[in-house]
Amino acid sequence: MAENEADSDGSETTPPPMFDKKEEAEAAFWRLKKASDKSREERVKRVLAQEGEGLLTTLGRVVYISACMLFDGVVLLEVPVSMGRTLAAWSLYVVLLVVAIKLQRDLYEKWFDVDISQMDFDQQ
Numbered sequence: 001m002a003e004n005e006a007d008s009d010g011s012e013t014t015p016p017p018m019f020d021k022k023e024e025a026e027a028a029f030w031r032l033k034k035a036s037d038k039s040r041e042e043r044v045k046r047v048l049a050q051e052g053e054g055l056l057t058t059l060g061r062v063v064y065i066s067a068c069m070l071f072d073g074v075v076l077l078e079v080p081v082s083m084g085r086t087l088a089a090w091s092l093y094v095v096l097l098v099v100a101i102k103l104q105r106d107l108y109e110k111w112f113d114v115d116i117s118q119m120d121f122d123q124q
Helices: 002-008 021-050 055-075 078-082 087-112
Strands: none
Touching: 055 087, 078 087
């Protein structure tokens, strides 16, 4: 009843802050910016950490990723082709592909991991 009296007096009631579209849009923008800045900071740290690596490590990364792509795209694709392109063959291919990618990712992290925990990134 008090709200009705305030409305009849001519004073406007403001909507709750959670319904303010402009503030919500601005808050969403800043949350998105903060998340993207953190992601950008991680990428920059990884690039800076790789600057001190040797040429063989850098080439090793490229060769490893290329070999993984060839294995996944050529060798594993022989499974459904040789089994007659049936549903079971494609299902087996998908299972093998998921296992292979997980193993390849684990090996990549083990062999080529870059430690960025000690890097300090001061934004100016």
